[in-house]
Structures are given as structure tokens and as C-alpha cells.
Amino acid sequence: MSVTKTPLPACSVTGLRVVLGRGGPDVVDDIAFDVAEGEILALVGESGSGKTTLATALLAHTRRGARIDAGTVVLDGRDLLAATPAEVRKRRGSEVAYVPQDPSASLNPVMRIGRQIREVLDVHHAGTPAERTARVRQVLAEVALPDDDEFLRRYPHQLSGGQLQRVALAMAFTLRPRVLVLDEPTTGLDVTTQAHVLATVRDLCARHAVAAVYVTHDLAVVAEFAHRVAVMYAGRIVETGPRERIFRAPAHPYTRALLAAVPSVTEPRVLEGIPGSAPSPGRRPSGCRFHDRCAFREPECTDAEPALVTIDDSEVLARCRRAGHVRAQPLGFTVASPDGSAGSAQRPEPVLRVRDLSARYGSRPILHGLDLEVGRNECVAVVGESGSGKSTLSRCIGGLHEEFDGTITFRGETLPPGARRRSREMRKAVQYVFQNPYLALNPRMTVGQIIRRPLELFGLARGADATRRVHELLGQVMLPPALHDLRPERLSGGERQRVAIARALACEPELLICDEVTSALDVSVQASIVTLLQELRESRGLSMLFVTHNLALVRSLATRVAVLSDGRIVEEGETAEVLDRPAAAYTRRLLKDTPGHGSELRHGGHESR
């Protein structure tokens, strides 16, 4: 659907500023936008951009330590930020509702689902008790959840992630608010569930003329879902306008760089990360806040911060002194040439061979008779929804899960179940990089100690030699030597994941198992990690098993793909073959649900097909 011709702003934000503490640095500043009835505005930004702070500020709420310092949020002709606490409370939930990022943490674990939804009606004194009960059932039906008593009596832990997010949506829609704030509502969900949650949101917003502010870091979702986009960087909106225009010809260098970092399902793009990382409040540079990472920077960019102005009488506003120039540059993506080894060429000899692997957790079977091979210098991606068993597979191979039958051979030798039963040589040769870099590094050790440890354990280097190796490895994963003496808490997510990779590389492995290594990271960081892994594979002749749910990422990285569903491989083959001509119905469905398939993200500036 398109936006109505005379859009009445359902929500109008001006001059919004949120600061830390008393007179501290701003988290977000100079925020202004309108959202019309039935319109979906995507608020895009990486971690640290202030997008979640902005999202809750729209409901006049800040997290502990932050404070709304200035600005107005006008809903229904009245400013919410100027209202009394009692009035704010009354308008929350009824005029503006919030859908949280992680419903499993945002729903009260000791309260039944029905009561939590009903509470919205209770605190707003809506209707008679009987009407409230009826409304709870009605709204559950609207989000395609069962509305019987048994379901109402369930606790959050008895629901799946997708169901929980629907409950959160139901809660938000209970009083038919005019404005909906969605804070990364699909981050933890797999593509299929995400596709259906998004469809539900779009449907409800259109049907009830609700204005939605959709906070996300996922540009592929934005490309399919939003009418308008506001890109945030370091607490500012740096570019805003209709989705198609921004995706076709971004006017801000940051938007441009973000788009270049997004993988595509339809072509193997060479992803480009953004150098450096987003600065946190208080450490943001003067002048244009993006100037230190910008490819279009001029000396003048450091002087004064540019204002958000209309570019070339289009509907696009950008905060860049060179916006006109940036916009005129065609947005092109480098597409990797088909792999030399692809096509009719022979597959390299297998390094890893999995035969008839069946794994279980206790009495629950997870994998059913899997066969898989990883050739020398290949990157084999294992894709599937959550619960398909892809992590179990990688854990069996990595020696972290012991309950399995079947054989895993590595260079012709059988790998016994469990790392403890494997020889030193085997343990050294097969290395694992974990999904969550925030949990994978020992917080008590410095980066140097973390990388040094495997060197000493496997007797690869000692003393000054080891120190030299650690610095070499830091260089290989493109981390500055200054990080050597820091502990992980001081590092960003991307830096931590690089340390984890350096730790794995320290063992001089032949097979690297990457378990969803980028799912906790921003797109720009994901792009640079993927580029790094690609380079390492080429320069070191590494073989890789790359577990992911992101099909677009597979396109940029993997030589082969194995599609896993309910513990069985339903399709396996060369990446281009599987993604362009999927044979299995499951693969086709997965592709259909992957956002960015058939939207602006597909064709940026070039039309090479």
C-alpha cells in the first residue's frame, strides 16, 4: 500500500533530546519526524546509535540514568512529554503502545499470558469485566494465536519465541493505539517466524490506520516493510525520506556504507564493513559525527555539524555538506566472480566427512542420519531455522556434544565424541568460534592472555616468541596492538569476535567451525568479519563450516550450502545452484521468507543479471 495523499501526522516529534545524568552528554539530539496514519517509519541504526533510547522516549520513558531534556512528542494534538505523570501513564498503552525487543525477557515470567494482556485493559479501566475478557480473546485471534482458556492460562516459558512476540503484539494492539513503537521485534526470531510477525504487523497497521515506528538494524527488513526510513548515527538522524529513494540513491555517506555492508540473497556481493566503530555518548567527535569514518570527508567536515536539510527538492533530508555529491555517485556493488573451483570442476578432497550422524539430547532425537563433507579450502554453510539441529551438528563435530551415533572423520581419522577423548593434534586442528562473543571470552583475562593461551597449551610458541605471535594474530584479525592489554569488557562486540577468531587461529587449525558468529553483531561489523573470514580462508587454506540462519550471508561467503530441516539435510549443493534453483520445497520457503528477496536491496545502482 502507499501512503495516503494528505497524511495527517499521528505522531509528530520535534527537537527531542535525551541526555545522560545532569548536563551529561546527549544520547540522542535534534530528533524530528512525523509519522502519518497507516505509515511505517523505519528507524535504522547500529548499536550505539541511540535508536532504542529514542524509541522509549516516544513513550516519555528513559532507562535509568538518562533523562529527556528537551523536545515534544505530539500525539493526537497534545504533547506527551509535557503531560503529568498520571496523564502519561493513561496515554501509554491507549494512544501509544510499545512492542519490546525480546519478548521472552519483557513478559513477566510469573504471570499468566491472559492476565498480562488483560492488565492493559484493567489499568486503563476499559469497558466492563466481561468486555475485557472478550477483547483479550479477540486480540489474540487478531495476531493468529489461540484464544481458548488453556492458552490464556499459560506462562511465557510455555510459548515459542514467535508466539511470545505475537503476545507482545496483542498486548500493544489491545486498546487500538494510534501509534505503535516496535523496538527490533524480530531480532531473535528465525526468518520464517519473522516473516509472519512482520506480515501481522503490516496487516494490523493498515487495517486500523496505526502509525508505526519500527526500530531495527536490519536493512533487509526495512527494504520490504517500511514506507519511510530514518537512518540514525551517533544520536542524530542523518538521513530520512521515502524508502525507495533512500535505497536507490542514498544522500548520506553512512547510509551508503550501511547499504554496502548488507549481503544479498540473489548475488554474491563483496561486503564492505565500515572502518572503526560507532562512538558512544560522550565520545562522539565534534563537527559531523560521522567524519572520522567517512569516505567522502573534507577538511571542513570537522568544523561544524551540518543541519538536516532537504536535498535537491526531493523528499529526502540529509545531514551532510556533500549530500548532493554523495547522492550523485551511483550506488554499485562489487559482485564476486564465480568461484574458480565451481561448476564442473572437481570438489577438493574432503577434510571432514560426517557419515550417518544421529544426535540426541537425552531421549530427544535432534539429528537423523546426516551425511556431510567439507573439502579442503571450502566453506560449507549449514542453514536452517532455529531448532533444525544446526548448532547440534557443529557441536558434535567440535567435540562439545557427545550423545551421537555415526562417524565423523577428519583427514581420514575418526574423531571420537567429545573433545576430551580426542588427541592433541585433533583438538588443535579443529577450532570453534562461538555465536555470542560476549560470553565466549574469559572476562578475567586480557586479550593478550586469551590469544596466548592456546599457543602455550599446544606448545606452538613460548616467551617472547609467543608475544610476537600474539601481535601477528592481532594484526591478522585487524585489531590494533593497543588492545593487547585490555580485558574483553572494554571491547565492542565486533572486536570481541575478532579476538575469538584470533584465539582459534592461534592453534593453526585446518577446520574452523563458525556457529552463527555474526548474529549478535551489526551489519557493518558482520560485513568486516565475513570479509576477514573470507581472506583467512584464501590465505591460509582453511576449511570452514559456517552455521547460520542468514541465507544472504551464505551467498557472500560459502562455496557450498547444506539446508537442514528437523535434523535432516534436505538439500546440499553449490551455493549459487541451491539459492538460484532450490530443489527442496523447504529451501524455497526459506528463500521466500528471507527479507530483501525481490525488493530495492536487490538492484541498487546496477542491473547486471
Next chain:
Amino acid sequence: MSRSAAEAAAVPATIMSRRREARPAVRAWTRWLLRRIGLALITLWLISLLVFAATHFLGDPARAILGRSATPERLAALRTELGLDRSAVRQYVSWLGGVLTGDFGTSLATKGPVSALIGGKIVNSTVLVAVSAVIIAPVSAVIALVSARRRDSATDNVLQVALLTTAALPEFVIGILLVTLFSTVVLTWLPSVAVSWTGSPWTDPVVMILPVATLALAVVPYVARILRASLIEVLESDYVDMARLKGVPEWSAVARHALGNAVVPAIQVMALQLAWLAGGVVVVESLFLYPGIGTALVDAVRNRDVPVIQALALLIAAVYVVVNLIADVLTILVTPKLRTGVR
């Protein structure tokens, strides 16, 4: 929306299976509870072994009673009288058999049955601990709530320093300070000892004020500090924020969403402290000469009254075991995730 339809269609099937599983859930519960009770009984039995060993193998009660100057004949006679000439195993079996039938033996000091000697004192101590607990729980909860809600404010800082200072003092120091303040040096409002008191605690409640105050001051800081920490965590949780963003009033967000989730640590810490009180009364009772199990135990040890020591040691251990068992059951009852998924 084919998938959501499939999802919705799949749900009735899981409801069916859930309904069918309702009975096995009850059975799983019963099995869990029986196993826990069985383990508690085994614990108690091991404790009885330890108590018996500690009192019997670490010295000859007959010699202890008669002293160094005792003649061999008198020792032998006393040993026969006490049944000490039998093998240790037989002594243990007959003692345990007595305990199981409610007969804790005969006091060496009074020559009367142990149960009659300590029965009244158990009641007195129970009243003391119960009154203290009834005061400790709400006082700690209120202090914790005030500190947690105004975290890092002046009020919170003052409360934290006060709690830490009190926690740093042993309970006998607190008791002595209270006596100095309220009954001897500064003021003379309250009796400093309960020694003249022989009736039931409720006939003369004034004598209980200082013992209860001492116990409360010894325990409140721990409970309040742990509750404060768990409340802070809960108050900053996503679901309490979500309640605020739904338009739930602040007091209700705290009362309905936060407290319900902070109750598990509260149960656990209260259970530990109650169990500690069962033993901790010894010091406080002997300080105030309160006629409870504490003073009885001190007397029994002084008189080498082995059967009384055994009975009281077993009793205090049993309180520990039972209180912790109750706390575990309560924890499961108030945690839906544990309640519905008990194995």
C-alpha cells in the same frame, strides 16, 4: 499467512497432549516430593550417626560425670547403669529406637525423662524464634524496597551503612549494647534478664523485647541486603519496564511485577536465617538467661548431660533440614517454570 495458520492449528494438538499430561505432572510432583523427603530422612539419619559418634566416642560420659577421682568400681557401676558396657552399635540402635518412638532417654542431671525436661523449653524457643521471624521478614522487606527504589540516593546510602555496621557486630555485642542502652546504664526501661521468669512467654511479654530485638538486629541486615540486590535486579528487568510502558501505575508495577519475581530469593534467605536462628538462639538465650533450648543446651554441656545434648543437637539439625525442605517446596510452588516442568 499459511505458516501462522499452521501454527495456530498445531496448538490445539499441544493442548491435547498437555491435558493428557496433566496426570503425569501430578505424578511427577509426588515422585519429586517423596524423593526429597526420602533424602531429608537420610540426612537426618546421617546426622543422628554424627551426633551419636560425637557424644559417645569423644570421651567417656561416666568418667566425665564422676571426675578424675572416680574409683574403677564406681565407674563400672555407672557404665552398667547407663548401658555404656554394651557395644557402640547396640547403644546406638537402642538410642535411635527410643528417638523414633519419642523417648529421648533419661537426663543424667535430673534423672527425669529428657522430653519432659526440654519440652517446655522448646516451646519457649519456638515462640522467641517465631516472634523474631514475624518481625524480621516485613522489616527487611520494607528496608530492601525503600533502598532498591531509591538506589544510590542519600536514603539508600545511609541505610546501607547502617545495615553493614549492624551486620559487622556479633549478636552478643548487639545484645550487650541493647542491655546497656535500655536496662542498665542509660535507661532502665526493660528487664535485662529473663531469669526470674518461669511462666509461658505470653504471660510476661516484656522480657522478650530485648532477646527479640537482638535476634532481629542480627538477622535483618543480611536479609535486607540480599533482598535489596534481588529487587534491584528485578526492578530493572525488561518486564517491569514493559509494565510501565503499558501504562501500569508505578506502585502496581512494583507490587505485581517486581515483588512476584523477587520472592524466590526472599524465601531462600529467610529459610537460611530461620535455620540459623534455631542455633543462634543459644548465644542470645544464654545472654538474657532466657529459658529456651539455648540455655538448656549450655546447661547440658556444662553438666555432661549426654542424652539432653543428643536430643537438642538432633532437634536443631532437624529444624535445618525441615526448613530448607519447606523453602524448596515453596520455591517450586511460586516459580511457574519449575512448577510446570518438574521432573
